[in-house]
Amino acid sequence: MPVDFIPPAKPIIGDEEREAVDRVLRSGMIAQGPEVAAFEQEFAEHFVGGRATVAVNSGTSGQHLGLLAAGVGPGDEVIVPSFTFAATGNSVALTGATPVFVDIEPDYFTLDPAAVRAAITPKTKGIMPVHLYGHPFLVDEIEAIAKEHGLGIYEDAAQAHGASWDGRQVGTIGDFAMFSLYPTKNMTSGEGGMVSCANDEIARNVRLLRNQGMETQYANEVVGFNARMTDVHAAIGRVQLTRVDGWTVQRQRNAAALNEGLAGVPGVQTPGVAEGAVHVYHQYTVRLDAGERDRIREALKEEHGVGSGVYYPIPNHRLPSLAEFAPGLDLPETERAAREVLSLPVHPSLSEGDLDRIVAAVADVVRAGA
Numbered sequence: 240m241p242v243d244f245i246p247p248a249k250p251i252i253g254d255e256e257r258e259a260v261d262r263v264l265r266s267g268m269i270a271q272g273p274e275v276a277a278f279e280q281e282f283a284e285h286f287v288g289g290r291a292t293v294a295v296n297s298g299t300s301g302q303h304l305g306l307l308a309a310g311v312g313p314g315d316e317v318i319v320p321s322f323t324f325a326a327t328g329n330s331v332a333l334t335g336a337t338p339v340f341v342d343i344e345p346d347y348f349t350l351d352p353a354a355v356r357a358a359i360t361p362k363t364k365g366i367m368p369v370h371l372y373g374h375p376f377l378v379d380e381i382e383a384i385a386k387e388h389g390l391g392i393y394e395d396a397a398q399a400h401g402a403s404w405d406g407r408q409v410g411t412i413g414d415f416a417m418f419s420l421y422p423t424k425n426m427t428s429g430e431g432g433m434v435s436c437a438n439d440e441i442a443r444n445v446r447l448l449r450n451q452g453m454e455t456q457y458a459n460e461v462v463g464f465n466a467r468m469t470d471v472h473a474a475i476g477r478v479q480l481t482r483v484d485g486w487t488v489q490r491q492r493n494a495a496a497l498n499e500g501l502a503g504v505p506g507v508q509t510p511g512v513a514e515g516a517v518h519v520y521h522q523y524t525v526r527l528d529a530g531e532r533d534r535i536r537e538a539l540k541e542e543h544g545v546g547s548g549v550y551y552p553i554p555n556h557r558l559p560s561l562a563e564f565a566p567g568l569d570l571p572e573t574e575r576a577a578r579e580v581l582s583l584p585v586h587p588s589l590s591e592g593d594l595d596r597i598v599a600a601v602a603d604v605v606r607a608g609a
C-alpha cells in the first residue's frame with residue numbers, strides 16, 4: 240500500500256475537546272449533569288429550532304426510546320427502508336413491533352413513497368424514513384402519505400445533522416427524530432445520540448425511559464433503561480457543535496470537487512440531490528458497475544491508498560438477525576444499490592491534493608477494468 244493512506248472517515252478531535260473533557264473530569268462530577276443539560280439546549284437551538292431534545296448514550300438508544308415514547312409496541316407495524324444500517328430495523332424489533340421493510344427510490348437511496356403506500360396495513364403505526372448519507376428523505380410525499388393514513392413519522396437523522404428540505408431542518412419533521420453522535424458521524428460526542436421530540440409528552444417519555452423510569456429520584460413511574468449520556472461525552476459534543484457548520488460546508492465543497500472531477504469518468508454515477516434538498520454528505524456515494532465495484536474498491540486501497548466504504552453490502556431484510564420479518568421479500572432497488580454503491584472519502588480533513596488523488600485514482604482504476 241502506498242504511503243499517505245486516505246481514510247474513508249476521520250473524526251476531528253482537537254485541544255478544545257481535550258480541555259473540555261479535562262474540565263469535567265476535574266470537577267469530579269462525570270455522570271449526567273449540567274454538561275448534558277447544556278448540550279441538549281445548545282443542540283436543540285442549533286439544529287431543530289429549540290424543539291424538546293433529549294441526550295442519550297447512543298443513536299440506537301435514541302431510536303429505541305423514541306419509538307417506545309411514541310407508543311410503538313407489540314402488534315404494531317413500522318415501515319422502514321431495508322437499505323440502511325441495522326439499527327433502524329433493530330430499534331423497531333426491540334419494541335416488539337414488526338419492521339416492514341420496503342424498497343428505496345434509485346436517485347437518492349431513500350424510501351420510495353409508492354412502496355410505502357403499498358405496504359400500509361391496518362396495523363401500520365408509523366414510518367421510519369432514513370436521511371441516508373445526509374440526503375433528506377422525500378419529505379413532501381412521505382408526509383402526505385402519513386397524514387392521509389394517520390401515521391407517525393420517526394426520523395432516522397443519524398447521518399444528517401444540518402440537512403434540510405425546503406428550508407425545514409431535518410429533525411423537525413417527525414414525531415421524533417434521532418441524531419447519532421458516533422465518531423464517524425458528522426459530529427461526535429464519543430458515543431451518543433440526541434432525540435428531538437415534536438411535543439413535551441414524547442420528550443417526557445424519552446426522559447423517563449432514559450433513566451429507570453424516574454423523573455423524581457427513586458419514584459420510578461415506568462420500567463425504564465439506563466441510557467444516560469455522561470457529562471464527559473456531552474462536553475465533547477458541546478465543542479463539536481461549535482465546529483460542525485464549518486465541517487458541513489467543507490463536506491459540501493469536497494463533494495462538489497468530486498462531482499466535477501468524476502463527471503467525465505465513464506461508469507461512475509455521482510450522487511444526485513433532490514430539488515429543495517440540502518445534502519450534508521455524511522457519505523459521498525457513487526454507483527458503479529455491480530461486477531466491478533469490489534475490484535475497484537480493492538484497487539483504490541491497494542494501488543492508490545484511497546479508502547472507501549460500502550454502506551450497506553447486506554440490506555436489513557437479508558441480515559440473519561432481521562430476515563424473519565421479511566420471508567420471501569424481493570426489493571430490487573435495494574438489492575441493486577447494495578451491489579453498486581461505493582462511498583468515497585468526503586470528510587472535512589481532506590486537502591485539495593487528497594481530492595485530486597481520489598479523482599485520479601478512481602479514473603485510473605475504472606479505466607483499467609474497461
Ligand SMILES: *Cc1c(COP(=O)(O)O)cnc(C)c1O
Nearest residue numbers: 297298299324326397419420421
Ligand atoms: C449510526 C446510525 C444509527 C445508530 O446510531 P449509533 O449512535 O451508532 O447507535 C442508526 N441509523 C443509521 C442510519 C446510522 O447511520
